[in-house]
Amino acid sequence: MxxxxxxxxxxxxxxxxxxxxxxxxxxxxxxxxxxxxxxxxxxxxxxxxxxxxxxxVSLFRNTVQNSEGQGPCSRIRNAQFLRYILVSKPWLAKHVNTVIFGRISNGNDEERRAYTTDGKPDPSMATDEELVVYSQHIELILGQLPSDYTKGWYNHWVIDLKRGTSDAQISLILLACPNIRTILFEMSQHKSHFPRLLNLVRNLVEINISIHTPGSEWGDGNHPDMVIPLSNVQDVFHETVDYSNGYSEFEMDGPDLFALPRLRFYECILARGNDTAARRFGDLLPRSSSVEEITLHCSASTPGALKKMMLSCKALKKFEFTHHGYFMSGLMMPRDILDAILPHAETLEDLYINMEEDWDKGWNWHDCPGRLYMGTELREMRVLKKLTVGMQALTGMLGAKPENHTSVAHQMPLQVEGAPQLVDCLPENLEYLKVRACGLGIVNQVADLISAVEKGSRFKKLTYIGLLFNGWATEKGVDKSQVRLICNAPGLHLDVGFQDNVQAIYDLGRDIGEGEGGQPRTCNLTSRIHAQDSRQHYFETRGSSEIPWYLKNTDSFQG
Incomplete structure (x- = not known):
């Protein structure tokens, strides 16, 4: 006892x-x-x-879940938090580290009806006393620029705080908390102050650089350093569940987020990189962004938008791109990705590409077959350690023609003449190689690669080779007995796997329905806001033959 x-x-x-x-x-x-x-x-x-x-107060989360997986953030919750950290206990604002918010609004009727209490003052609206405090924070930052630029915005912002719009509230939280490190949010098309805040930060960063440049407009020695909000943000994630249109605000939000002075990790679901995005990324100074890791889930981009995004980064270490072709024509080819990453040949260590190769993207296969694979210039990625890529992007070969045949698809070559062999295009310092969407045509090339490693003359750091045969390639009878590969190289592991179509779609990171509190909801597998259970498991199991537990005996997976 x-x-x-x-x-x-x-x-x-x-x-x-x-x-x-x-x-x-x-x-x-x-x-x-x-x-x-x-x-x-x-x-x-x-x-x-x-x-x-x-x-x-280190983490402020304000998302309202609904059956669609995303919803507006609570205006009352925003108002309570603002009162607490700026009025009741203002010394706490510096301790806010992470901000997570749902769709914000500039005050439409639907949002106001949801939170207005009959016969009582709306608790989401700021009082006159609170507005005095809030106005001081806004004036401190906006007052650094000429009044004709900021006066109208200042008045508009104060009015919207009085009304209690979530756009004004969230923007003030981001403005007034100096040590925010992480921001996670959902796309909204009904906002005014949030995009202007991002653009203001971008302007202040550029002016601050100009202050330290003798002879520039601001570099006359008479201007102190700018007070830059969001200057400590290192990690940004944002998403949408709109698979029809994608992240339509990416062209505005993305380039301005890349201008955050200390941003290192950037992640977006359904990014839509169009010509406008290319132009706005192009407005950033080359090598000016501190972003080191970019992850684009279920995204589509023009070659120009991707290239301009990459050119804005000082030293990119990781890039991940998973293709989604339903809201934008698949205009980007594997060679376009290589062209975009080549400026980071001395820093990029991890490259993950899933181009959804079993889907006809309407490319001009006949006139530009050389753009269907990355080519020997891939060897220039001298510090690349980990590479995950499709067989076509690496070798110019397809395991089988796509199922959704069109007049263009019938002309698609199963093998591009003159495409390089594996041993001719892989970087020498590569440690990990996984090739998805494989057909039998890759077997001999992998045998040559293994032989080169066994001889000890090349690829001395390579410890893993993974081959993943997809369902659309294996339906013609390809099985493990036909993949005759023997690996005797010390320290090199050869892994051969087979996927059906469900597993291949799962690797693309689409939506899944998850029940919570009896209410079904939809979220992307990789969502950092809503996919608590599936996200980590997704990264652990993608590229394997395992069927995740939440896909078994369920029709909730949105292929």
Whole structure:
């Protein structure tokens, strides 16, 4: 009995820990999904209250889930948070680290009806006393630029805060919290202040550079450094579930986000890189963006938009592109991707491409067959360690013609004459290679690659070769017995797998229906906002033969 009592938790032990350790423990209670567990700690004692209070505001999440997987953020919740961090306890604003918000609005009738209480003041509307405080924060930043640029916007912003629009509220949270590191949000077409805030940051960054450039418009020595909001943001994720039109605001939001001075990680679902996006990315100074990792899920882009995006980055280390061709013609070819990444040949370490090769993208196969594969210039990616790519993009070969045949598709070559062999186009420092959408035509080339490794003269760092045969290629009877490969190279692992169509579609990262609280909802597999369970499992299982548990015996997967 005495032994059992000694094992019982003792609250006093927590109080004896240094505040830094207590804070580390409490930081795990501020969860980005579900209800935060930090609030009960605030009610324990004064000592723990003081440690936990800054952590309680470190993450602000405001998303309303609905059957479509996305919804507006609560205006009341926004208003409460603003009052707390800017009026009640203004010293807490500097502790806001992560902001997650749903669709914002500039105040349409549908949103107002959802949160207005009959006969009582709307709790989402700012009071006159609160507006004084909020106005000071806005004026501090906007006042750095000439009044004719900002005066009208300032008045509009204050009016919308008085009305309680989510666009004005979220924009003020982002403006007034100086140490935000992570922003996750859902696309909205009904906003005014948020895009203007992003554009303001972009302007302030450019002016701040000009201040330190002698002879420039601002570089006369009479201007102090600009106070730049969002200057500590390092990680941005944004998404939409609109598979018909894609992320239609990408052309506006994307280039301005790339101008954030310390942004390192950028991720978007259904990015639509059109000619407007190309022009706006082109307005960024070459090599001016600090972005090191770009992930574009279920996206489509013109070659120009992708190239301009890459040219804006100083030193890209990772690029991932998963194609989606239903809201935009698939104008981009594998060679276009190579052309875009070549400026980062000395820094890019990880390249993941899924071009959805079993889908007819309407390319001009006859006139430009050489653009169907990346080619020998891929060897110039000298520090590339990890490569995941389709067989066609790597070798110019298809395992089988796409199922959705058109007049153009009938002309598609199963093999492009003159396409390089694997050993002729792979970078020498490659450590990991996975080839998807394989057909039997790749077997001999892989045998030559293994032979080169076994001889010890080339690809000395290569430790993994994975071949993934998709369902549309295996339906003609390809099985493991036909893939006759033997690997005797020390330290090199050969992995051969087979996928059916469901698994191949799953690798593209489409939508899945998930039930929560009895309410079905739709979200993308890779959503950082809504896909708590599926996202991590997706990255662990894609490119394999495993059928995820949430796809078994269900028709919720949106192929």
């Amino acid at each position: 005495e032994q059992l009592k000694s094992l019982e938790p003792n609250p006093q032990n927590l109080l004896t820990l240094p505040p830094e350790i207590q804070a580390k423990i409490f930081s795990h209670l501020a969860a980005s999904f579900g209800r935060s567990s930090i609030q009960p700690v605030l009610r324990t004692c004064k000592t723990l209250y003081e440690v936990a209070l800054p952590i309680s």
